Amino acid sequence: MIEIVDSDRCIGCDICVKACPRDVFDSGDNGIAVIARKSDCQTCFLCELYCPVDALYVSPYAELDDEVDKEQLTAQNLLGSYTRHMGWHQGKMGGTDKDPTRQLRILNRARQDNANLNPM
Ligand code: SF4
Ligand code: SF4
Numbered sequence: 714m715i716e717i718v719d720s721d722r723c724i725g726c727d728i729c730v731k732a733c734p735r736d737v738f739d740s741g742d743n744g745i746a747v748i749a750r751k752s753d754c755q756t757c758f759l760c761e762l763y764c765p766v767d768a769l770y771v772s773p774y775a776e777l778d779d780e781v782d783k784e785q786l787t788a789q790n791l792l793g794s795y796t797r798h799m800g801w802h803q804g805k806m807g808g809t810d811k812d813p814t815r816q817l818r819i820l821n822r823a824r825q826d827n828a829n830l831n832p833m
Pocket of ligand 1: 736771
């Protein structure tokens with residue numbers, strides 16, 4: 714369940730407000746996101762995934778209030794950690810560059826380009 718919006722990190726981009734399929738967030742003062750309907754959270758992690766500045770923490774415990782501490786989570790680098798586990802991060806390549814299917818497509822394309830340049 715969503716537990717934390719770090720107002721020190723939040724840049725008020727509204728992405729989580731728009732991305733949340735359960736309309737859990739409101740845009741608060743200065744655009745800072747606020748958790749308005751916590752019990753509607755379905756623990757899908759989309760907000761944490763899309764937040765560009767790692768200002769959110771979704772606890773994997775879907776059914777209970779996880780009494781987390783922001784300072785402790787920050788010290789453990791856990792804010793936005795789901796995003797990093799998925800290979801997403803601002804300014805960083807996504808995980809698709811390591812996807813073997815994509816690598817095969819690149820290899821096939823290179824072979825085709827080579828065949829076109831050197832027809833038999
Ligand atoms: S985890 Fe999913 S449902 Fe919960 S607040 Fe984030 S986007 Fe909304
Ligand atoms: S996505 Fe992150 S930075 Fe943007 S409003 Fe939500 S918490 Fe703030």
